[in-house]
Structure formats: structure tokens, C-alpha cells
Amino acid sequence: MADRPPGRPRDAGADHAILTATIDLLGDGGIAGLSMDLVARRAGVGKATIYRRWGSKEALVLDALNVAPPAVPVPDTGSVRGDLTAYATSLAKKFGSAPASDVLPHLIEAACYDERLRASLHEYSRLRQQTVRTILKRAYERGELTDDDDRELIVDLLLGSFFYRRLMSGDPFSPRFAVRLVDFLLSRTVATI
Amino acid sequence: MADRPPGRPRDAGADHAILTATIDLLGDGGIAGLSMDLVARRAGVGKATIYRRWGSKEALVLDALNVAPPAVPVPDTGSVRGDLTAYATSLAKKFGSAPASDVLPHLIEAACYDERLRASLHEYSRLRQQTVRTILKRAYERGELTDDDDRELIVDLLLGSFFYRRLMSGDPFSPRFAVRLVDFLLSRTVATI
């Protein structure tokens, strides 16, 4: 009945210990302060045990991020403009204050070399897009948005401009930035007054 | 006149040799194929000579990128729409085909740790924005654009969405993407038909 493979079964607790250790170390010193030896030692686990479950340091980190995703609640103000403005404002605050999260950039780089890591990163991106998608979907159902196609574009533009400023140009996130951005995006899309 | 500091002046030729070697090696194998020992050997230079001028591998790479910026000619079709579409299309082609340049991602990550590197990256970003800025400036002078504020926003949105797709979401650059993107942006800004 039990279709168990032969040999000693994997220790389920190890997964948890490893991920916890990873999250802790990431919190302490970011990617730079994270080495596999350190994770193994802190988790009380052999290095091989980690590599048996995750193919690389970055795969582990990605999983650790998915375990503890930054909870961003979907705002619900009753209008697209309100929702998007609320979301963009909170994003601006988060991006503007954070001490340069180095985890995502590291994964972005690592994804260049590894196919599967790239897929995981894309999946993670999609997860993070969900908030905006939900907002836009509700707007569409309410009739605030008419053209279906623009929705994909709006997601890219909204998130893209934030990431671009954060990682590339370094331009600051003034309080007005979020508002003007949403204004611009909605200036012709919104159907009614 | 020139208030030269004492001691033997730095060999200007070394700068060139080092940067050239860096560019060559980057071209061959990206960041992964670039080690300081290799740069030094190829440039016929001691490692200390490199570290005397650039504090880190990444600072060197950034300078190398600025020395040999990817020549993107500013399209001039006579209209904003034409110019932006041409630009976005060429960008889509470039981003869509390139074999995953790992250089920029690497610099983005490294910029997380080093203040000065961050500044250099921002400067480099500004350089890359120049093409779009020029297009928009001409459009403004022609009277195609009326609201000056939007120009900054458009730069962020246009480039941001490209980088976001490239580095994060992994969504492909269909030929229609560029066109639709420009359409969307202009539909919110162009003064006249």
C-alpha cells in the first residue's frame, strides 16, 4: 500500500529548519551575508541535505522568499483610481524607505544563468502582480475599464516604472510620484467621469 | 597652471588598456568570464594598478560600459509616434534576442552594496534615457506634446516596462508589444490628433 521508496525517508523537519535559517540570515545580512555553510550550520543540517532539495543557493533563496512573501493587502476603496493610488503610494513608501533589498537583484542576476531559476523568478513576479491584477479586474467588472487589452500593459507600466526607478535610475519616490503615475495611466482608460 | 600632484603620474595608457581588456572579456563571456587576474593579464598590467583606479570589479565594469555605450541612434521620422515606435521596436528586438546579458543585472546587484557604484549606475541609466528624452524634447518643440511634466513619466514608463519584462516577469517582446505600448503612452499625452 504505502508506496514508500526504500531507505531512510527524508526528514520533513529539515526543510523547515533550512528555510527558517535562510530567512534569518537574509534578514541579518542580505544575500551577501548568506553562505550555504552558514545556512547548514544554523539549520543543524549537512550541506548535502540542502543540495538534495534545492539545486542551488538561489533556488533556496527563492523558496524562502515565497515562504515569507511580503503581505501586500489589496486595497478596496471602491474605485480604480482610489485602489491604484493606494497601492502605488504604499509601494512608493516601501521602495522609498527600504534599505536596498539586495535579495531580488541577486536573484535577477542568478536567473541569467539558470533556466529553472528564471522560471521561478517569473512565477514570483506573477505572484507580485496579483494585487494590481485584482484591482484591475474589479474595475473591469465595475465597468470602469473597457478595453481589456490595456490591463496587461498597465501592470507592466506600473510595476516596471517602480522597479526601474528602484534598481536602475535611482530617482526618488516622491509622494507625488505615485499619484501622478496613476493619473497618467488612468487619464483615458477610465470610461466614465 | 596645472597643479599636478607629486610622484609619478598615472599612466593614461593603462586606463585604456584595462578598459579595453574589460570590454573584450565582457564580450566574450559576460561578467562570469571576467576575473581581475584575467583583465590584468590581458591588459599587460599589474592587478594593483587596476585596484588603484577602480575600487572593485563592478566599478571597472561600469566604467567600461560607459566607455563603450551601445550606440542607439536616435530615430528621426518626423513624428513622436514614429520616433518612439521605431525606438521601442528596436529595443524590443534587442531585448528579445540578446543572449541574456548578465552584465547589467550583476551591476544592479553590486550597486546595492556600494554607494559610489550606485551613483555610477544611476548616471549610466541617465545616459541610456537620453534617446527617449531627445525624442520627447523634439516633440515638445514641435508642439506635439503640451504637458511638460509627462515627459519624465514617459521615460520611466517606457524604459521601466522593458526592463521589468526583461529582468523580472520574463514576458516576451512580441512585435506588437512595442506598438501597443507607444500607442498607450501617446493616447494619454498627445495634444492633437
Place this chain on the structure above:
Amino acid sequence: MADRPPGRPRDAGADHAILTATIDLLGDGGIAGLSMDLVARRAGVGKATIYRRWGSKEALVLDALNVAPPAVPVPDTGSVRGDLTAYATSLAKKFGSAPASDVLPHLIEAACYDERLRASLHEYSRLRQQTVRTILKRAYERGELTDDDDRELIVDLLLGSFFYRRLMSGDPFSPRFAVRLVDFLLSRTVATI
């Protein structure tokens, strides 16, 4: 039984390979021609593997010397005088001809800085004294020597004068030197005709 420590045991073959490589390289170019990278490469071993076992280049060299001690056979002519003269003569020939072995001087210097290295050097010295000690012990058993205490002194005087000429004063080792030296040392010590 064996209370083996946990983890993968050290590769005993590596010890041998490293020591062999060290001995080879010392033979080729002395201490000057010995770098840790070279030893590692020739031994087919990582540098870390060497440093895991020996704390420094010199500790490694000392061990290498102990592994391959210069075989100096104990002469056995039937009399102290004969034995010592034979030994001193062969030592004079060896010291006089050798192309300035730089290994021992290097270790002597290095031993100044490192406690454990110093201990190893002393142990090595004791090893090299063994030949003379054996000769004197036999002489004592034969009754040629009476005063036990002088034996230690004779060892120091005999070897000391050789090393001193070799390393410090540079005075040559004339064929007569060895003979006169032994004559002097034995001139009152030998009990009988």
C-alpha cells in the same frame, strides 16, 4: 574501537601527494622555487587542503624534510676516532660542496616567528644529531669514553662548528678541518691509548 571523528576523514593520499610535491619542488629550486600554488597544482590538490593540514609554508617544508631525511649512515670503524673522523669528513664534504641549500636557513628564520615551527625544527635537529649520539654511545660502551657528561657537549661542539662555518663565518671546509676538529675534541676524552 577507533573513535573516529565524524565527517569525511582526511584523505591520507593527499598528505603523501603534498609532501612529495614539496620535496620535488624543494629539490628543483629550493625554498625560492616553492610556492603554495605550485605545490597544490603539482599535488593535484586544492590550496585549502594544504592549509587545513599545515598552518604555513614552513611547517609543510619541515614535515617534508622529516619525511625525506638525508640518509647519513653511521660509520662503524671500530673506534671513536675513526667513526667521528669519518662522519666529520663526510659532513665536511657535504657542506663544502652543496650548492648553498637555502632550505634550512629559511626554516631557521621562520622558526623565529612560530612556536610550533620552532618545536619542529628542534625535533629535526635532534634527528640529525642521532648519528653522532650513536657513535658516542658505542664508544662509551666500549669504554673509550669515560665521562658521560661530555657527550652532550661534543654533539653541540661538533655540529655547531660545522653549522657556524656554513651559515655564518663562511670559512671553508678544508680536508684537514674535520681531522683537526676530531683530534681536538678527543685529545683528552679518550681514556686509553
Place this chain on the structure above:
Amino acid sequence: MADRPPGRPRDAGADHAILTATIDLLGDGGIAGLSMDLVARRAGVGKATIYRRWGSKEALVLDALNVAPPAVPVPDTGSVRGDLTAYATSLAKKFGSAPASDVLPHLIEAACYDERLRASLHEYSRLRQQTVRTILKRAYERGELTDDDDRELIVDLLLGSFFYRRLMSGDPFSPRFAVRLVDFLLSRTVATI
């Protein structure tokens, strides 16, 4: 008259500054704490100025030692035995207490590679032998010693055994060692009771 070479004459003060800096640094950290850059900086002198006068680091150090030779007064007790015992005792005290002078060992090693340095070291040795030579010469003139040949031998044996214990075997310098050593040497040479 003045057969001076053309050009600016060498700054005599520089010699002094360099040697002083060298002696200071040797005192602080021995050879290990001595780098040419440091000497130059402390002496307020260009490195080229040092190399114009001394061909190598070790040549400089040797000169520095000769400038400040350890003043060992020649004891004069009226008898060879008294003189030698006094000398050997003071040597034992000096060798026994000193914190492992690393300068001489370093020079010994360096002399392996450099012909002229070797010559300088031999000369320096001869200088240090002078005390014993003087003692023995006086003894010969007094008639305490009869065989002239032994004098050379005694110098080698006396100093050799000290250096050997100091640098190689590491055996301690007990208070009795000096006395027994002199007893042994004199028992083989002294003409009269």
C-alpha cells in the same frame, strides 16, 4: 682637486635617516615588520634613494647592524679561563633571554642568494669573533696557550655551539653550560695546570 663626480652630490643626511629608520623598525617588529616602503616613509625619503645606496633590503639591514653593533666588552680577568668564562656567560645570558632575534636568521637566509651579502655576513661574523680572538691572543702572549692552531678551532667551537643551540637545537643555556663549555675547551689546550 676635489675629484667629485658631476651632478648633485648625495645627501649625506639621507644615509643617516635611512639607517635610523631601519634600526627603529627592526627594533619594533624585527625583519617581519620591515618593508622598504615603510623605511622610506619613516626616513622621509624616496625608495629610489635607498636603492641607489643599498642593493637590497638585506644589504641595508646588514649595514644597519654594523652601525649599531651590540657592544660586547672584552673581559679582562687576567686568565684565559676567567676571560672565556666571563664572555661565555654573558653570551649565554644574552642568547638565553633575547626574544629570538629574527634579524640574523633572516640575513643568513638572504645570504644564500646574494654573493655580496654573503661576503658582508662573513665580515660581520669576523667582527663578532673579535672578542674571542683578543682573549685567546692575550692568553698566547701570556703563555697560557701554546698551540697556535687551536685558536681558530676554539673560536669556531665556542661560537658555533652557541649559535647551534640558539638557532637549531633550541637547547637552553643553563648557567652551567657556559662554564662546562669553557672547561672542556681549555682542558684540551691549556699548556700548564
Place this chain on the structure above:
DNA sequence: GATTAACCGAGACGGTACGTCACGTCTTTAA
């Protein structure tokens, strides 16, 4: 007084070796 040539300080130069670190894999014994 101008010229010349060796000097001066400072510090950059090409090299070489150092000892450390992290990677991802391998090899033990024990469960």
C-alpha cells in the same frame, strides 16, 4: 648666468605570492 648631470620626494608600475572564502561535490559512520 646658463648648462648639465646626478640627485631628491613621491608614488605609480608589472609582478608574484600570499592566505581566505565560498562554491557544489564526495566520503565517512550512523540511523
Place this chain on the structure above:
DNA sequence: TTAAAGACGTGACGTACCGTCTCGGTTAATC
């Protein structure tokens, strides 16, 4: 077969000296 432990080969890192070279400027003796 998996586990913890930890050794393994690899390869890059950034540092420290070495002894030389290159600056602008200084200091005599020679012209």
C-alpha cells in the same frame, strides 16, 4: 537511502611587498 559532519578541487578574491621607473624640482660644478 538519508542523515550530519566535514574534507575535497576549484578558482577568484583583495593585499602586501618587491625592485624599477617616471614625474617635477633641486643642487652643485662646469662652461
